[in-house]
Amino acid sequence: MKFSLGKFTPNTLGGILLSLALALSIIVVLIALYFFIYLPKVTNHLESITVPNIEGMKVSELEDFLLTKDLRYEISDSSYSSKYPPLTVLKQYPHPGAKVKEGRKIFISVNRIDAPTVPLPNLIDGSVVNADAVLTSNELKRGRIILVAGPFNVVKEMKYKGAHIEPNVRVPKGAVIDLVVMDGGNGRGFPMEDMTGQDFEDAKVYILGANLNVGTVKVIGDTVGITPVILKQIPEPGETIKAGDVVDLWIGAPGTEPLDE
CATH class of the missing domain: 3.30.10.20 (Trypsin Inhibitor V; Chain A)
Known part of the structure; x- marks a missing residue:
């Protein structure tokens, strides 16, 4: 039995054109199946994961x-x-x-497991303000200020982990450097300011500016999303203190009652 294309036989122009049209149609269908069915399935097209x-x-x-x-x-x-x-x-x-x-x-x-090291800058004979700026620029932190008698209000010695350290000795980035500072001949006491109700950050500025040290900071209640204020302080307001003393703080939301200890 012979398949017939009617009057379009393979040997006629019409038959050739029809054959080409059929072949082209098959190619188009195969391309469509590849790009719109097979390829998306393989590459998870339109499917994504949130990082x-x-x-x-x-x-x-x-x-x-x-x-x-x-x-x-x-x-x-x-x-x-x-x-x-x-x-x-x-x-x-x-x-x-x-x-x-x-x-x-x-x-x-x-x-990294081990912090990279940096040389300790020479802070001797400079001011505390200058020491703070230099330490920060070298990715180091200023620790406690230890006041000693002396005629000038400058750094006399540097300490790391409680021990004397010389300039240019390499220390880990982020290391805390304590400063031994001369008191400028002023060893007299002064009254402690009342910081109750002040913003925590403002209170820290006062403490450091008065050559005092921030001691224990206890958070009372939930402070998420708010600016904590000073609820309680030791030494108490008006108490006589000296440069270098430690100030403990209780902080929390305005109106919170501090714990009695």
């Missing part, structure tokens, strides 16, 4: 956590921050909230 926030997470927890999200990770570099424990995620790419495909690799920067 979670993994900054601050321990690296040891990442693999199991990301597997539940159908994601992977790769360590791209490392740096250091004193705000996070060692071997935690400092940065990530793509950023949290980004839309990615299943199986996407998240590149992370990890906090």
